[in-house]
Amino acid sequence: MEQFIELFQLTGFPHVTLPMIIMWGIVGILLYFAVYKQYEPLLLIPIAFGALLANIPSENLIEEPAGEVITTDSGTIVASALKIGDTFRVPPVTTEIAAHLSRFSHPAKAQQLFVEEKKRATAEKERLQTIAKKEQVKYDAAEAKLKATDASDKEAIKEATRKRDIAKQEFARAQNNVKTQRGGIIVSVIRPGKNTPPSSQNTIADPNAENAQENWKKGHFVQVPWIDATGKETTLLVNRDDRVLSTPATGTVISARAVGEEVTKGSAIGKLHSEHVGGLYHFIKLGVLLELFPPLIFLGIGALTDFGPLIANPKTLLLGAAAQLGVFMTFIAAVLIGFTAGEAASIGIIGGADGPTSIFLANKLAPHLMAAIAVAAYSYMALVPLIQPPIMRLLTTEKERKIRMSNLRKVGRVEKLVFAVVVATVCILLVPPVAPLIGMLMLGNFFRESGVTERLSKTAQNELINIVTIFLGTSVGITMTADRFLRNDTLLILALGVVAFGFSTAGGVIMVKIMNLFLKQKINPLIGSAGVSAVPMAARVSQVEGQKADPTNYLLMHAMGPNVAGVIGSAIAAGFFISILGSH
16 A cells, blocks of 8 residues: 555646646636637647646656756845755745736735745655655665675675675765755845844734735835755744745756845856756757747748738838737726736736737746737637627728728739838837847848749748747746736736737727728728738728628728738837837
């Protein structure tokens, strides 16, 4: 029975938690929408499967190689468990640690974070002690067998000695693991600015007191359990502005900064070393972290896109710009709710209906929210046919929906080639951070329109974009651990995403109505909603709504103009946010 229990402990079943099971349900919903409703299946399926893998206790999948513990803000180190020679061990499925304690609405929740980490550290130490005891039993048995071996049998003595030495080494290694490990994954607490010692007046003795939440919001302190650098349990005073840092992976500390030192944002306060080089997820996610996948997706989009309708009717470029209204309105709303500027910008870009751009921006300004932002962006892109029509009908009259537009002129190859070069040059000069997206978008389009790179164009349209889509979706999905996704922030992001889509749709429609006040040849306001960059779905919605008013009216090609303009517009909006907020 004991052996059966030990074997069971080696499986992943004991590590399954209720939040993981909830995430399995969310994965099922995403797969249902992708397979049976066909909402963006090319991306929702790999995202959902990645989320499933992230919420199954596993090994050699999401592990990262040891590296640096990086500060998330400038400030003073007020607590640190980093001690040279100690080894930190991250569980197979890591718990996401909030970088900013104000993410917890109540001090009791912040205290719970430290309590759980102390339990994890204690459990890890007990596990290692159990292993050490077993290794000691093996060593004692090997030593006893050596003593009992006939001294005249040299071969037997040699073999018994070899086994005894191996057992001795394993026992010593197990003892060292118990001695050096600190368990858990919280390693340091950074206090922004100078370290101001708490006073008796602002210390919250009881996190569950009636006035605890009010004092917590004011920046007062709360007592939390802590395991210090020597492994001793102590009490630490933290406030809502403190940053909690965690280990990047299992590894041995080879350098560390001391408590009381001032550090700058982005600097390393400790380095860990490990022979482990990382699991599958570590290498796949580098495509997002190193900003490879979103630009490659844009390369494929460029090769698939015909900018002819936009060139034939340049006025529709304004509609792509107007549809960014949702991005900036949602940015303001998110800031007012309490998100940081970087987080708000990453949430706002959902209104651009551009998944790769949302991921690109979130990776730079709010990587901890990438999973929720990516799922919201792609989910709402898939729901364009449900979200946009009511707004379009609300803002237009039946007479406006029946407006017919003259046929677009034919655009020559030279115009399209010049357009690709000029747009790439102007946009990159205007907003330099957008170079990876716009540059690859126009390169893909140049492949398409040049007529001399058919193989490259077809590769970008098919094999390349398909492969990158698999890796991008999976790497995004695998960040959807229960601790990251099952938060109040996620619900707020989903709600703000709808707001962003609504304002973006309205912005394009209203811009057309304004333009019609000055134009002799009127524009059908329905094509304004296509200013979001969900290509070509948003344009198809304009076509469908137009034919409901007049079955003989064809708006698809007219709607493609603002639709592709929206791709450029959302990329420029992202570049603007990176320029303004990236250095802060």
